[in-house]
Amino acid sequence: MLIRPIDPANMKGLAGRRIEDLSRFLDHSSGLFRADIPDFASAVLLSANANGDRIPDIGYVGAQSYVKKLLEGNSNVDFASKVRAQDSEFDRAAAAGFAIAAEGHPVCELVETEVSLPGFRNRIAISYYRLICPMNFAGKRLLINLSLPTPYCPISRQPERDKGYLVLN
Amino acid sequence: MTELQAFISRETEFYADYFAEGGSLVFSSFLDAVLSGYEDKIHVSDFTDDERDEILLNALRMMQMMEVAV
Known part of the structure; x- marks a missing residue:
């Protein structure tokens, strides 16, 4: 697993723009939760x-x-424990950003790793951008995380690849 | 107000003691933001059972997390 800091302005594609929008919103709201927060449906x-x-x-x-898409079909479980169960090294490496x-201190990173997904025989390489920021929610501090696959992540291109395979076969 | 929003309003009042002053308003905003993630769904009947469970589970987990948050 490789995790490295990245400036939101240097993130590529739509994922980069969405993360930059949330980052800017949190800057302007001083970290206060508001109902008009962008991309909340994709956040954790x-x-x-x-x-x-x-x-x-x-x-x-x-x-x-x-996270939900990666673990689809397991919406009633503790997501964090599910991720931990897959790879303890992933858990420790990923945890550092949350502690910061x-x-x-807001954290913006590019994460590159391999995961096992339901329906996939082999582990597959994935890469995603993640933004983790402190948030003031009803006077208490929480963390908000927006993780989105990079434009060059195989998962984000999977539907197109599946379609290409079906056309060729 | 939709049936679901009315339900949320009742639940929010019930749990208001968990929050500091103004906190129940934030939680109500939170639930509104959650519902806006389910595009084009307004009435309770628009949601599947899984989606309703998911919404309530999110609310429950948030309540539990708020209890220990500082």
Whole structure:
């Protein structure tokens, strides 16, 4: 797994623009939650109790969030534990960003890793942008995370690849 | 107000004690934002059982998280 910081302005494609929009909104609202927050359906809200050892507890998982899509069919389970069960190294590496955000510093990163997905025989490489920011929700501190696949992530191109395969066969 | 929004309003009042002053308004805004993620769905009958469970589960997890948040 490779995680490296990236400026929202340097993120590519629609994913980059969406993350930049949320980042700008949180800057302007001073981190206060508002109903008009952009892309909330794709976001995840987590506990700010983040020590860097594990991904914090998850409160809200957006109906169109990347996490939900990755773990489709498991909407009634603890998402964080599901991710941990797949790869403990992933959990530790991914947790660092949440700990930094919990200290009040927004985190914007490019994550490149491999995952096992239902229906896929082999592990597949994925890459996504992630924004993690502290959020003031009803006077209490939470973390908001927006993760979106990069334009060159195989998952984001899967429907097109499937269609191409069907045409050729 | 839709049937679902009325339900949310009742639930929000019920859980108001969990929040600091003004917190129940934030939670109501949160639920509005959650519902806006289900495009073109307005009435309870527009949502599938899974979607309704998902909305309530999100609300429940948020309540639990708010209890221990500082």
